[in-house]
Amino acid sequence: MNANSTTSVEIRSLSPAALEADLVALVALLKNAVDGGAGLGFVPPLSDSEGRAYWLSICPELQAGSRLLLGAYAGGRIVGTGQLMLARWSSSQHRAEVQKLLVDSAHRGQGVGKLLIIALHDAARQLNRSLIVLNTRRGQPTVRFYKQLGYREAGVIPGFSLDVTTGERRDTMILYQELAL
Numbered sequence: 001m002n003a004n005s006t007t008s009v010e011i012r013s014l015s016p017a018a019l020e021a022d023l024v025a026l027v028a029l030l031k032n033a034v035d036g037g038a039g040l041g042f043v044p045p046l047s048d049s050e051g052r053a054y055w056l057s058i059c060p061e062l063q064a065g066s067r068l069l070l071g072a073y074a075g076g077r078i079v080g081t082g083q084l085m086l087a088r089w090s091s092s093q094h095r096a097e098v099q100k101l102l103v104d105s106a107h108r109g110q111g112v113g114k115l116l117i118i119a120l121h122d123a124a125r126q127l128n129r130s131l132i133v134l135n136t137r138r139g140q141p142t143v144r145f146y147k148q149l150g151y152r153e154a155g156v157i158p159g160f161s162l163d164v165t166t167g168e169r170r171d172t173m174i175l176y177q178e179l180a181l
Helices: 016-021 023-035 048-057 059-064 112-126 141-148
Strands: 009-013 067-074 077-086 095-103 131-137 152-162 169-178
Touching: 009 112, 016 023, 016 048, 016 059, 023 048, 023 077, 023 095, 048 059, 059 067, 067 112, 077 112, 095 112, 112 131, 131 141, 131 152, 141 169
Parallel strands: 095 131
Antiparallel strands: 009 067, 067 077, 077 095, 131 169, 152 169
């Protein structure tokens, strides 16, 4: 956590049971991000039912071990999450993908996202994953955030997603980082 932080943050791995126990808070966190302009594959305003359906949809992957979900907790309350999707084919056992890194708007700029990325990288290393990839919308502050953490640009996919307010197609950037094992 950086010097601007006033709260201590604990990073925990969430099982399907823990996800279900924190489901209301996870839905609120996802709504905060989507309704605040984060793409994440959803159209604002995000309904509670759509948020619930999303979180419950990842439970089988958590159970199977093909996805990891980490939660950042401050004051006993979830304030961020990050996911690591594990490539499962024999030729891809060295890589993983960061997905849906979310930090509650009241906790942004306090180092929560960085702590989640560090924890995701640590988890990847423990699983012998040395290549991490992710995508994010080009031109957004997230690009600078990831680059400051050592990610490098692999390329841009033009028109990858739609801006739901304007209908314009938006580019996405593919970023990667090699991890030392």
